[in-house]
Amino acid sequence: MSTLTIVRQFGEVLLAIAIAPLFAGWIAQCRAWLQNRSAPPLTQPYRMLRKLFHKDVALATDASPLFRMTPYILFGTMVLAAAIIPSVATDLPFARVADAIALIGLFATARVFLSLAAMDIGTAFGSMGARRDMMIGFLAEPALLMVLFNAFLLSGSTALPSVVEASTAHPFLIDPSLVFAAVAFLMVLLAENARIPIDNPATHLELTMIHEAMVLEFSARHLALVEWSSDLKLFNYACIGFALFLPWGIATHGADGGLTLGVAVIALLAKLIVAGAALALIESLSAKLRIFRAPEYLAMAFLLAVLGLLVHLLLGA
Amino acid sequence: MSLAEWTSRYMVALSRHDLSLVLMLVLGWLVLGAAGLIRPHRVGFVAHVLFPLGALAAVGVAFLGAIALLAGHSPQILLLPLGLPNLPFHARLDTLSAFFLLLLGLAGAGISTFAAGYFRSGQGTAPGLLCLQYHVFLASMALVILADDAYFFMVVWETMALSSYFLVTSQHRIPEIRRAGFLYLLMAHIGALCILLSFGVLQGGRWQFTFDAMRGASLTPFWASAAFLLALIGFGAKAGLVPLHVWLPEAHPAAPSPVSALMSGLMLKTAVYGMLRITFDLLHIRYWWWGVLVLGVGLFSALFGAIFAAVQTDMKRLLAYSSIENIGIIFTGIGLAILFAACGLPLFAALALTAALIHSLNHALFKSLLFLATGSVLHATNQRSLGKLGGLIRRMPWVAALALIGTLAIAGLPPLNGFVSEWLLLQSFLFTPQIPHAFLNMLIPLGAALLALTVALAAYVMVKFYGVIFLGQHREPSLVHAHDADWLERIGLAWLALGCIAIGVMPQLALRAAGAVTGTLLGQTVNLSSPFWWIAPIASKQASYSGLILLAGIVGVVGITFVMVRVLAHGRIRRTASWDCGYPWQTSRMQDTAEGFGQPIRHMFGPFFRMERKLPAPTDTAPHYQVHIEDRLWRVLYLPIARGVQRLADWIGLLQGGRLSIYLLYSFLTLIALLVFVL
Numbered sequence: 001m002s003t004l005t006i007v008r009q010f011g012e013v014l015l016a017i018a019i020a021p022l023f024a025g026w027i028a029q030c031r032a033w034l035q036n037r038s039a040p041p042l043t044q045p046y047r048m049l050r051k052l053f054h055k056d057v058a059l060a061t062d063a064s065p066l067f068r069m070t071p072y073i074l075f076g077t078m079v080l081a082a083a084i085i086p087s088v089a090t091d092l093p094f095a096r097v098a099d100a101i102a103l104i105g106l107f108a109t110a111r112v113f114l115s116l117a118a119m120d121i122g123t124a125f126g127s128m129g130a131r132r133d134m135m136i137g138f139l140a141e142p143a144l145l146m147v148l149f150n151a152f153l154l155s156g157s158t159a160l161p162s163v164v165e166a167s168t169a170h171p172f173l174i175d176p177s178l179v180f181a182a183v184a185f186l187m188v189l190l191a192e193n194a195r196i197p198i199d200n201p202a203t204h205l206e207l208t209m210i211h212e213a214m215v216l217e218f219s220a221r222h223l224a225l226v227e228w229s230s231d232l233k234l235f236n237y238a239c240i241g242f243a244l245f246l247p248w249g250i251a252t253h254g255a256d257g258g259l260t261l262g263v264a265v266i267a268l269l270a271k272l273i274v275a276g277a278a279l280a281l282i283e284s285l286s287a288k289l290r291i292f293r294a295p296e297y298l299a300m301a302f303l304l305a306v307l308g309l310l311v312h313l314l315l316g317a
Numbered sequence: 318m319s320l321a322e323w324t325s326r327y328m329v330a331l332s333r334h335d336l337s338l339v340l341m342l343v344l345g346w347l348v349l350g351a352a353g354l355i356r357p358h359r360v361g362f363v364a365h366v367l368f369p370l371g372a373l374a375a376v377g378v379a380f381l382g383a384i385a386l387l388a389g390h391s392p393q394i395l396l397l398p399l400g401l402p403n404l405p406f407h408a409r410l411d412t413l414s415a416f417f418l419l420l421l422g423l424a425g426a427g428i429s430t431f432a433a434g435y436f437r438s439g440q441g442t443a444p445g446l447l448c449l450q451y452h453v454f455l456a457s458m459a460l461v462i463l464a465d466d467a468y469f470f471m472v473v474w475e476t477m478a479l480s481s482y483f484l485v486t487s488q489h490r491i492p493e494i495r496r497a498g499f500l501y502l503l504m505a506h507i508g509a510l511c512i513l514l515s516f517g518v519l520q521g522g523r524w525q526f527t528f529d530a531m532r533g534a535s536l537t538p539f540w541a542s543a544a545f546l547l548a549l550i551g552f553g554a555k556a557g558l559v560p561l562h563v564w565l566p567e568a569h570p571a572a573p574s575p576v577s578a579l580m581s582g583l584m585l586k587t588a589v590y591g592m593l594r595i596t597f598d599l600l601h602i603r604y605w606w607w608g609v610l611v612l613g614v615g616l617f618s619a620l621f622g623a624i625f626a627a628v629q630t631d632m633k634r635l636l637a638y639s640s641i642e643n644i645g646i647i648f649t650g651i652g653l654a655i656l657f658a659a660c661g662l663p664l665f666a667a668l669a670l671t672a673a674l675i676h677s678l679n680h681a682l683f684k685s686l687l688f689l690a691t692g693s694v695l696h697a698t699n700q701r702s703l704g705k706l707g708g709l710i711r712r713m714p715w716v717a718a719l720a721l722i723g724t725l726a727i728a729g730l731p732p733l734n735g736f737v738s739e740w741l742l743l744q745s746f747l748f749t750p751q752i753p754h755a756f757l758n759m760l761i762p763l764g765a766a767l768l769a770l771t772v773a774l775a776a777y778v779m780v781k782f783y784g785v786i787f788l789g790q791h792r793e794p795s796l797v798h799a800h801d802a803d804w805l806e807r808i809g810l811a812w813l814a815l816g817c818i819a820i821g822v823m824p825q826l827a828l829r830a831a832g833a834v835t836g837t838l839l840g841q842t843v844n845l846s847s848p849f850w851w852i853a854p855i856a857s858k859q860a861s862y863s864g865l866i867l868l869a870g871i872v873g874v875v876g877i878t879f880v881m882v883r884v885l886a887h888g889r890i891r892r893t894a895s896w897d898c899g900y901p902w903q904t905s906r907m908q909d910t911a912e913g914f915g916q917p918i919r920h921m922f923g924p925f926f927r928m929e930r931k932l933p934a935p936t937d938t939a940p941h942y943q944v945h946i947e948d949r950l951w952r953v954l955y956l957p958i959a960r961g962v963q964r965l966a967d968w969i970g971l972l973q974g975g976r977l978s979i980y981l982l983y984s985f986l987t988l989i990a991l992l993v994f995v996l
Contacts, residue, residue, distance in 0.1 A: 053886040056887075058893045061895075062708070073875060076872070076873075077871055079874045094870070096863075102740060108728075116783060116788060119789055121789070121895045122790035122908050127913075130909075138774045139773075146765075156859065157858060158860045159861060206898060292920060
């Protein structure tokens with residue numbers, strides 16, 4: 001392990017931490033444009049974080065240590081996930097620590113901690129949000145696993161660096177199954193990151209909120225860390241999507257000099273800009289579903305991923 | 318002589334006498350149990366002398382099991398001077414037995430330590446008698462694992478069933494517990510009958526009942542399949558596979574908590590052991606459809622258990638259903654292993670079997686931990702119903718912290734142990750498209766999705782379990798007086814929690830232990846060359862995982878973030894009332910109840926349940942809501958069988974006229990018939 005790989009690893013993590021709020025801000029801006037509103041500045045999420053970090057924490061009297069630990073644990077898991085996902089380069093010391101399935105597990109850890117923290121204070125909204133979020137989680141996981149199954153069939157690996165390297169080796173070979181898998185992944189991404197049509201990040205309407213209901217009791221630095229980690233989660237999901245379906249530009253093993261890294265960072269930014277605009281468009285065009293329509297939505301994602309699998313097995317056989 | 322040399326020489330010497338040492342420890346358990354009878358009502362002696370000694374013996378059993386796995390030598394065989402004339406009991410220790418001894422010892426040590434602190438109340442069975450039953454139960458489980466002939470196996474298998482029956486019914490004055498005990502005994506005997514028949518088929522007409530003879534017996538395809546199916550029914554009834562699971566959610570909650578832990582954590586694993594012994598060792602796996610059958614039953618049980626666990630309102634019943642789920646996951650792994658092995662893919666079979674074995678070990682640890690934690694909660698609050706608990710993390714911080722580890726582990730979250738086995742199982746599912754059957758290789762990947770659904774549902778269930786018991790507000794005012802567990806109970810819980818963490822961060826150790834077993838059973842192991850904190854079961858390029866680095870990474874980032882926040886911002890805190898969207902009135906009744914938390918599951922998986930609901934009318938001044946959930950299988954399958962048996966008994970009962978002349982007529986007719994037959 002050379003010094004260069006370690007520098008590259010840290011650089012990638014710091015980049016992720018730094019631009020994750022920007023990505024969220026970009027989506028908010030695109031949404032505002034599409035909805036004919038005047039947009040907040042791109043730096044709005046950073047200002048928000050700064051403000052929150054400087055406020056005093058208002059902590060419920062009944063909060064247990066679990067509640068106070070959770071924001072840090074969330075942030076820790078999301079930063080670690082950013083270290084594992086090959087967003088800029090594949091040759092990272094942390095990249096082999098967890099494959100894509102273990103990454104889903106890592107996200108599940110974060111979700112369980114947030115749900116437990118939401119139940120800790122004992123308010124009606126907290127436990128409602130926890131219940132709903134866990135429900136979305138167990139509906140999304142089968143679909144996500146089928147997406148990864150598709151990727152595994154194409155590349156023979158569930159480790160993201162290997163997937164990226166396998167697909168950059170044949171850059172223009174597009175398998176039809178990938179199209180199905182990509183749509184399924186996009187649907188899961190929206191559900192898992194509390195976006196429309198499953199949840200609305202901009203609402204505090206009692207009956208519909210999921211994610212917001214869970215974070216109601218967090219304040220100041222705790223809230224800042226929770227928000228930052230949700231931004232990081234969205235960023236991480238986007239990067240997993242890029243690694244699986246749009247790996248172009250990511251610096252692969254052996255070809256990771258300064259120039260390729262520069263290209264990789266620019267490619268990542270370009271992909272994020274396009275993806276953010278696309279997410280904003282989807283969110284503006286669709287309406288929020290009732291909570292009990294969520295199973296149908298995620299079953300649809302599951303079926304698409306299975307279709308991809310069958311297409312691959314039938315055509316490939 | 319250096320220390321390493323000395324240790325290795327010592328190990329070799331130990332491993333040579335492994336089997337006799339284990340048998341001596343098992344004998345020690347029996348002696349401890351008998352010693353309980355000396356002063357059956359002296360709680361202090363039983364609790365502070367006998368149970369801790371039993372825990373020490375369990376550590377010894379685990380140690381010897383580990384040594385036998387490490388040494389990996391050819392099996393040791395002993396003839397015991399017991400049993401019928403000319404039919405001595407055979408005992409044998411090979412890697413498969415050693416693995417399950419390790420499991421038994423590891424979890425047993427924690428449970429016995431906890432039990433030392435737990436058995437102190439005077440109601441029900443006397444502590445001394447309980448101690449005897451407890452240790453006979455432990456010893457019989459160890460002997461089931463060591464038995465090497467069908468006679469010995471059946472004798473200790475029955476001892477196990479009976480001793481656990483008495484333990485389940487230790488509160489025999491409560492009618493529901495007697496009923497649960499009866500149901501358990503009935504199912505145990507149906508299962509035992511099937512196992513007996515299976516052995517009868519396995520001996521292949523040579524009338525030799527040692528396992529060695531059975532290994533060599535040549536069976537036709539029909540009889541081999543018959544033996545397999547009988548074993549599946551027999552061991553499935555013990556393990557709680559759907560539809561033979563009905564006794565499990567009744568019996569496990571009825572027993573005292575350490576006994577529930579023994580039954581759920583260990584006894585179910587003896588059934589897994591028996592299944593592996595017969596399928597992989599005695600029958601040498603033959604047909605792929607066996608694998609598909611076990612896989613299907615396993616997946617269905619897993620999903621069924623998870624769904625039912627989600628709607629339970631009694632904390633021990635919830636855990637009992639979760640046991641059905643985990644047994645389902647284990648049998649899914651076994652099914653995949655059979656399928657792969659029968660299709661000539663031994664490497665993947667080894668992967669699936671490794672997953673099943675490690676999951677057995679994991680389940681023994683975390684399920685015992687959680688059952689014991691419910692025991693502490695029960696002692697502290699006298700409540701089993703989830704609807705009357707809540708907020709105990711503030712009253713019982715030790716139990717809450719240790720139970721949190723168990724909760725995260727059973728929910729299959731990295732970096733704990735439950736994740737390792739589930740990850741391995743998902744990895745082995747990835748290779749199912751290589752099975753050379755056109756439809757199977759498209760159908761079975763869907764099993765992976767079902768497994769993912771189950772695992773995620775388990776996380777849902779465990780959030781409910783932990784959240785409703787330990788988090789939030791007290792649902793009953795009396796909970797303020799709840800006290801934490803005493804020190805022996807804490808040690809027992811901590812031992813099991815430590816096991817969960819150790820396997821989670823050093824999965825390679827468990828992989829090597831399981832590798833020794835797959836090496837003997839399949840002649841193949843997964844890739845074991847990685848360092849101890851790292852696993853890459855097939856190839857590092859294919860998939861790898863490291864729990865230790867994951868844990869270190871999270872802890873590192875959390876630490877750095879904590880310091881950075883304190884340095885760059887501040888650490889000020891103000892305690893206030895909770896916000897809750899500004900609602901001024903809040904009571905503990907506004908939190909989700911256990912029923913409320915299960916509501917989405919009831920909504921989505923409605924067809925699985927038989928539900929009776931009483932909704933209040935809008936004008937009701939004292940509204941009352943009631944929901945009762947039942948297993949459909951009970952009415953569809955069990956009640957018709959029970960009615961059939963009843964009807965048959967009625968018919969046969971017609972023979973009994975109650976008049977002496979009729980009975981004399983029967984004797985006379987029988988005599989005539991016999992005379993005709995003989996002449």
